[in-house]
Amino acid sequence: MEAKLSIWSAYYYELSPEEAVEEFIKNGVNCSELSDEHGLELLNRAADVVATGKEFAQFINERNFEISQGHLWLKVKLCSDEDAIDKLCRWIDMYEAIGIKNMVLHCDELSDTGLSKRERADKNIEKFKILAEYIKNKNITVCLENLRPRTPDEKELIDQNADDLLYIIERVGSEKFGICLDTGHLNLTEKNPREFILKAGKKLKALHIADNQGERDEHMMPYTRGTVDFKEVVEALRKVDYHGLFNLEIPGENHIPIKLRNEKIKFIKACYEYLMKL
Numbered sequence: 295m296e297a298k299l300s301i302w303s304a305y306y307y308e309l310s311p312e313e314a315v316e317e318f319i320k321n322g323v324n325c326s327e328l329s330d331e332h333g334l335e336l337l338n339r340a341a342d343v344v345a346t347g348k349e350f351a352q353f354i355n356e357r358n359f360e361i362s363q364g365h366l367w368l369k370v371k372l373c374s375d376e377d378a379i380d381k382l383c384r385w386i387d388m389y390e391a392i393g394i395k396n397m398v399l400h401c402d403e404l405s406d407t408g409l410s411k412r413e414r415a416d417k418n419i420e421k422f423k424i425l426a427e428y429i430k431n432k433n434i435t436v437c438l439e440n441l442r443p444r445t446p447d448e449k450e451l452i453d454q455n456a457d458d459l460l461y462i463i464e465r466v467g468s469e470k471f472g473i474c475l476d477t478g479h480l481n482l483t484e485k486n487p488r489e490f491i492l493k494a495g496k497k498l499k500a501l502h503i504a505d506n507q508g509e510r511d512e513h514m515m516p517y518t519r520g521t522v523d524f525k526e527v528v529e530a531l532r533k534v535d536y537h538g539l540f541n542l543e544i545p546g547e548n549h550i551p552i553k554l555r556n557e558k559i560k561f562i563k564a565c566y567e568y569l570m571k572l
Contacts, residue, residue, distance in 0.1 A: 295532045297501075299566045300363065300539035304329035305548050305555065311336060311350060315359050317552065321559045327500075327541045328364035328394060333385060343384050347391025354392075363500050363539050364394040366436075372402040372421045379424055390432055396500045396538060398437045398474045401453045401462070415452040419465045426468035437474035437500040438462060440490070442482040442511060455484045456493035463497060473497045476543070478504035478511055481522045491530035498536055502543040503527075513546035515558065516565050528569045540566060 303326045306314035311332040318326055328336075339346050354361055366385050372378050382399075389397055402421075404414040425436065438459050441451055453459055456473065463471045473494045480490055485508070491498060505520025506512040516524045547558055 295535055296537045297531060297540035297570070298325045298360070299323060299563065300325035300327055300360075300541035301559070301562065302327040302329050302365070302502075302541060302543045303332045303361075304545065305542075306552065307331055307545075307548060309552075312353055315354055315357065317556070319357060319359060321556050322563065323559060324358065325360040325362070325539055325541075327398075327539065327543070328361050328389070328392070330365045330368035333364060333366070333389070337385065337388055343388035344391045347388040351392045360539075361392060361394060363396045363398065363541055364389045364392070365398045368400065370400065370402070373404055373417045374402065379421065379428075382425065383428055386429060386432070386434070390434055395433065396435050396437050396472070396474075398439050398500055398502070400439055400441060403441070403448070403451060403453075405449045411450045411452055415458075415462055416465075418452065419462055422462065422466045422471065423468075426466055426470055429470050430468065432470070435470055435472045435499050437472045439474040439476055439500075439502065440479050440483075441476075442479040451483075455480075455486075456490045460493065460497065471497075472499035474500035474502060476502035476504065477522050477524075477527060478502070478506050478513060478543075481506055481508055481520070482511060487523065487527045488530040491527070491534055491536075495534050498531075498534060499538055501536075501538060501541050503541060504543050504546075513544050515542060515544045515547050515562055516569075524565075524569055525572055528572055540569075 301323055303314045306317050336346055370378050401418045441453050459473050505514040505516050505522045508521050514520050
């Protein structure tokens with residue numbers, strides 16, 4: 295297994311993407327997932343998104359900083375917004391120019407449509423097939439993320455576990471689609487990281503490492519108050535020989551002064567080193 299420590303860029307949400315990179319480097323972190331927030335900031339800089347991506351790529355490459363994972367548009371309504379595919383293609387073009395290989399994307403739950411789980415999944419599959427055609431010659435993977443209910447009455451999700459995601463990916467029929475495991479989301483639904491990871495296997499291309507107490511999506515770093523079994527997570531990642539970022543997505547930790555966030559990174563690095571030695 296090769297899994298470099300990464301923290302998603304909105305850990306420093308109030309900084310520009312470049313400032314966030316500098317802050318990570320100062321604190322001994324050399325990899326990051328580009329957040330949706332920072333992705334949108336870059337996207338809005340100029341009409342030529344490829345030029346923007348190349349300029350940002352030059353900035354990070356000069357500092358030997360890696361951003362090989364990025365979160366695509368977080369609030370995209372893939373099935374209900376007729377312009378969603380065109381908008382996503384702009385994100386993808388910019389991320390590709392940056393050098394991002396694994397791009398995380400959410401399905402459209404269509405939870406208020408009255409459709410069955412299978413019907414909602416099939417509508418997403420139709421859209422993903424269009425996206426698959428667009429990216430077929432690109433050296434990237436779109437990584438579908440397991441989600442969790444956002445409201446108590448939300449319908450059965452189409453992307454709650456590995457079986458759900460594999461159902462969608464197999465029917466899209468493209469090798470350009472993979473899986474992103476969010477450990478926090480899984481802890482609120484299936485609570486079985488070992489099973490998820492072993493089922494996902496080689497399709498597992500990205501991680502959102504986060505903890506919670508099993509009641510709400512708290513996005514905490516490991517080994518604080520949460521109940522995710524990270525030993526089980528790492529052991530399963532070794533079994534499937536995961537190669538990607540060990541990326542923490544932890545907005546529950548970033549609403550404190552930057553100086554204190556930098557102190558938390560010391561603990562995050564210690565947790566990572568401990569887990570990698572298990």
